[in-house]
Amino acid sequence: MTAVQQIVYGCDTAAWHRTAEAMGLVAPYPVTPEWAEFHGQGSLAIHHEFDAHPAGSVDLHLFVDDLDAAERALAEWRATRERMEGVGELLTIPGNVRVTVSEGSVPAREGALTMQPIWFAPDVERPRRILEALGLRATIAADRGGWVEFESESGSVGLHHADAESIGLSFLAADIEPLAASLRDAGFDAAIVDEAFGRTIRFPDPDGIDEIWINEPQLDMHGYHRVA
Numbered sequence: 075m076t077a078v079q080q081i082v083y084g085c086d087t088a089a090w091h092r093t094a095e096a097m098g099l100v101a102p103y104p105v106t107p108e109w110a111e112f113h114g115q116g117s118l119a120i121h122h123e124f125d126a127h128p129a130g131s132v133d134l135h136l137f138v139d140d141l142d143a144a145e146r147a148l149a150e151w152r153a154t155r156e157r158m159e160g161v162g163e164l165l166t167i168p169g170n171v172r173v174t175v176s177e178g179s180v181p182a183r184e185g186a187l188t189m190q191p192i193w194f195a196p197d198v199e200r201p202r203r204i205l206e207a208l209g210l211r212a213t214i215a216a217d218r219g220g221w222v223e224f225e226s227e228s229g230s231v232g233l234h235h236a237d238a239e240s241i242g243l244s245f246l247a248a249d250i251e252p253l254a255a256s257l258r259d260a261g262f263d264a265a266i267v268d269e270a271f272g273r274t275i276r277f278p279d280p281d282g283i284d285e286i287w288i289n290e291p292q293l294d295m296h297g298y299h300r301v302a
Contacts, residue, residue: 078229089280116189116229194236
């Protein structure tokens with residue numbers, strides 16, 4: 075089993091906690107200002123900002139059943155292994171973005187919001203092979219390249235061609251209209267916007283740095299195809 079966690083660094087972490095709850099995510103244990111996790115399909119972790127990770131930055135973390143097997147699968151990319159206090163053993167994949175792996179799981183909550191961090195990269199082949207090595211499955215791809223959607227047992231990852239490498243915070247929801255209404259009732263300025271790939275909810279993040287995107291699952295396959 076592979077599960078997806080996106081880690082967002084914030085200044086007002088209490089506001090981030092309220093945002094996660096308004097999106098229907100559930101904290102499996104008590105939250106703190108420094109660290110909190112909220113589960114849906116995958117996990118949203120909220121970490122207080124610090125110098126190396128300013129507010130608005132996002133990391134990608136993957137949970138696997140067997141860290142030794144993951145290390146062997148990542149041998150080509152020379153992942154480093156270390157022990158982190160409070161976390162345990164961790165693999166870090168060298169690169170321009172922080173992608174880490176540890177043993178663990180996030181039980182999938184049926185009907186819950188799905189994590190779908192977006193891995194932006196100038197060369198999508200390298201991250202694609204890394205995700206596949208860790209057990210994620212490509213499900214939808216752009217006919218001309220530039221976008222691949224990956225699925226795990228709990229969560230999803232989008233891979234998008236871009237000039238610079240980064241990880242973007244993003245989510246998927248099967249029914250966005252009631253979710254947008256619920257967010258507005260909770261005081262969030264949530265709007266539904268039509269994009270080429272479908273509709274998305276957009277609203278300002280708690281630190282006022284960027285927008286949070288919650289996308290519908292892609293149904294219009296014009297220019298895209300399902301990966302066998």
